[in-house]
Amino acid sequence: xxxxxxxxxxxxxxxxxxxxxxxxxxTMSGIALDPVYGPDDAEQPGVYPYTRxxxxxxxxxxxxxxxxxxxxxxxxxxNWRFKEIIRAGGDGLSTAFDMPTLLGLDSDxxxxxxxxxxxxxxxxxxxxxxxxxxxxxxxxxxxxMTINSPAAVIFAMFIAQAERAGVPRAKLGGTLQNDxxxxxxxxxxxxxxxxxxxxxxxxxxxxxxxxxxxxxxxxISGYHIREAGATAAEELAFTLANGFAYxxxxxxxxxxxxxxxxxxxxxxxxxxxFFEEIAKxxxxxxxxxxxxxxxxxxxSERSMQLRFHTQTAGVSLTAQQPEVNIVxxxxxxxxxxLGGTQSLHTNSMDEALALPTEKAARIALRTxxxxxxxxxxxxxxxxxxxxxxVESLTDEMERQAEAIFATIDTLxxxxxxxxxxxxxxxxxxxxxxxxxxxxxxxxxxxxxxTVVGVTRFLEGNxxxxxxxxxxxxxxxxxxxxxxxxxxxxxxDSAVQKALDHLRTVAADPELNxxxxxxxxxxxxxxxxxxxxxxxxxxxxxxxxxxI
Amino acid sequence: xxxxxLVAKVGLDGHDxxxxxxxxxxxxxxxxxxxxxxxxxxxxxxxxAIDEDVDAIGLSMLSGAHMTLAPxxxxxxxxxxxxIPVIVGGIIPVPDVPKLREAxxxxxxxxxxTAEEVIAMVRxxxxxxxxxxxx
Numbered sequence: 102x103x104x105x106x107x108x109x110x111x112x113x114x115x116x117x118x119x120x121x122x123x124x125x126x127x128t129m130s131g132i133a134l135d136p137v138y139g140p141d142d143a144e145q146p147g148v149y150p151y152t153r154x155x156x157x158x159x160x161x162x163x164x165x166x167x168x169x170x171x172x173x174x175x176x177x178x179x180n181w182r183f184k185e186i187i188r189a190g191g192d193g194l195s196t197a198f199d200m201p202t203l204l205g206l207d208s209d210x211x212x213x214x215x216x217x218x219x220x221x222x223x224x225x226x227x228x229x230x231x232x233x234x235x236x237x238x239x240x241x242x243x244x245x246m247t248i249n250s251p252a253a254v255i256f257a258m259f260i261a262q263a264e265r266a267g268v269p270r271a272k273l274g275g276t277l278q279n280d281x282x283x284x285x286x287x288x289x290x291x292x293x294x295x296x297x298x299x300x301x302x303x304x305x306x307x308x309x310x311x312x313x314x315x316x317x318x319x320x321i322s323g324y325h326i327r328e329a330g331a332t333a334a335e336e337l338a339f340t341l342a343n344g345f346a347y348x349x350x351x352x353x354x355x356x357x358x359x360x361x362x363x364x365x366x367x368x369x370x371x372x373x374x375f376f377e378e379i380a381k382x383x384x385x386x387x388x389x390x391x392x393x394x395x396x397x398x399x400x401s402e403r404s405m406q407l408r409f410h411t412q413t414a415g416v417s418l419t420a421q422q423p424e425v426n427i428v429x430x431x432x433x434x435x436x437x438x439l440g441g442t443q444s445l446h447t448n449s450m451d452e453a454l455a456l457p458t459e460k461a462a463r464i465a466l467r468t469x470x471x472x473x474x475x476x477x478x479x480x481x482x483x484x485x486x487x488x489x490x491v492e493s494l495t496d497e498m499e500r501q502a503e504a505i506f507a508t509i510d511t512l513x514x515x516x517x518x519x520x521x522x523x524x525x526x527x528x529x530x531x532x533x534x535x536x537x538x539x540x541x542x543x544x545x546x547x548x549x550x551t552v553v554g555v556t557r558f559l560e561g562n563x564x565x566x567x568x569x570x571x572x573x574x575x576x577x578x579x580x581x582x583x584x585x586x587x588x589x590x591x592x593d594s595a596v597q598k599a600l601d602h603l604r605t606v607a608a609d610p611e612l613n614x615x616x617x618x619x620x621x622x623x624x625x626x627x628x629x630x631x632x633x634x635x636x637x638x639x640x641x642x643x644x645x646x647x648i
Numbered sequence: 649x650x651x652x653x654l655v656a657k658v659g660l661d662g663h664d665x666x667x668x669x670x671x672x673x674x675x676x677x678x679x680x681x682x683x684x685x686x687x688x689x690x691x692x693x694x695x696x697a698i699d700e701d702v703d704a705i706g707l708s709m710l711s712g713a714h715m716t717l718a719p720x721x722x723x724x725x726x727x728x729x730x731x732i733p734v735i736v737g738g739i740i741p742v743p744d745v746p747k748l749r750e751a752x753x754x755x756x757x758x759x760x761x762t763a764e765e766v767i768a769m770v771r772x773x774x775x776x777x778x779x780x781x782x783x
Contacts, residue, residue: 215717216659216661289663646686
């Protein structure tokens, strides 16, 4: 095959077909730079197996999207923050939801007390979604929504509000996180049992595949797995295994791989071990290309090209001397960029203490802008490719991940989908993650790992800390009022009818629930009402607590 | 006899890395540790603590709901006539510490605390409770 015989020629053809930004692409002192370096028979960016990047021209064509995660208080509060981000030069939105929304509860639910608008924005009905994106042109800016258990419902609200604002669903670009498997493994914001949740994932993938060509229906996320304690290799392996599980799910639903795989995207952590992170991203691309092609029969390049969002590591931030976190975040962000990320969120220095202040969030965005516009690291694709060290570490990451895939495959008797679900039901993933977290903690306590300001170099820890964001309970009261007024002004019989219809649809696993959910939210059924209706059919997931 | 501690996640916060690490640390330090699992209410925590006859309760809270939920756990214990010290750890902003203490929380572990500090805090809270003759 020509692809494997002459990667350089393949790359040349792909690069020639790429639109390149109008920039000099030289060093600061004027030395002209090639778009990529290496021998002709080496792996090339934009060429299978894409270890060196999904695209031939990488950042010469398009810089990564600076996508800053934000959300707090009511939808109006967050809308204001979104507009600030756009004004400051951010070019993608990313929505954080509060805990009740993440669990599909209304703000007036008993369990929501004290949690409304705390660590994200509160969404109860379509009216909140209308406030959230008010005045923002969703045909221009892409938006990402970090929502999983109730992803189908929030997605339905998003589509309904955009269409009311005049943007047809086919024009909407963005990402729904919708990665339920990692919820059971790591993030733990689950509602329904795994198999029923996977039906909702199937339905959203099928719906987006058929109706929303610009939409990423799922963002397969290693971020939370890593934050919960996994090692880099575990993050890599568990995340890709989940990806294979979603592929098998969609194949079972009769979707052809090349119809949906191009819209799968990934989300990885950027931790503080610089080279290990870069090796992880490179290995992820190579593994994904191999598996989609060889195991799942993909023929479209887009199916084989792993594209990912990166967030710097929240767990690497320290409460002590929080300004030092700016340095950690910059180094982590650089790893993401040298690893070829497509979009990036940089954490704010104060996030070990509270939600970020506006100033701290702006510094985090400025960090990305320094990398993008001052350092020239964007000129050459995969600048570390060919380094004996980085290549060897990439191979080792791949080897460790393959060993984990073999275990999961055996667990599922030849099905990655069954293996992953079994691993969740057996607490296998959860146990491994908790073990790794504990090992890291013990190393820290034993002094085997240094964290500046925590284990060493403590001078300055006593200085007055920085200002942190304070959220009051007023948001909760305002949100209660908002929900109450929506409930008073809606047509209750239309809501009841829509929910009854949804229950019938949910009970038939052959049907796709998305149209019925869109109908229900369009008459202002609340998030909680829709989730309860689904729950009456699906039941609830309870995790067996283990230490 | 080993001292017994109940560690709990109250409310909707699913971040369980910290609670599990602390649970294992306390177990290694000789405590008997009972973990409630996720999504508990103040009432279920109070009931479990009394049923298990624990010497202290540790709440892990990272979602910002501590000012609402931690005082309620204290209140639910009082409602049931129990006097068990409650310790709160997680993302607790420093200005909230005195407010939590006023609401009857016996100890607060703020971000950045080391393993030794966590264990020392638990021991100190239990010892003080005994010294005050409250057991």
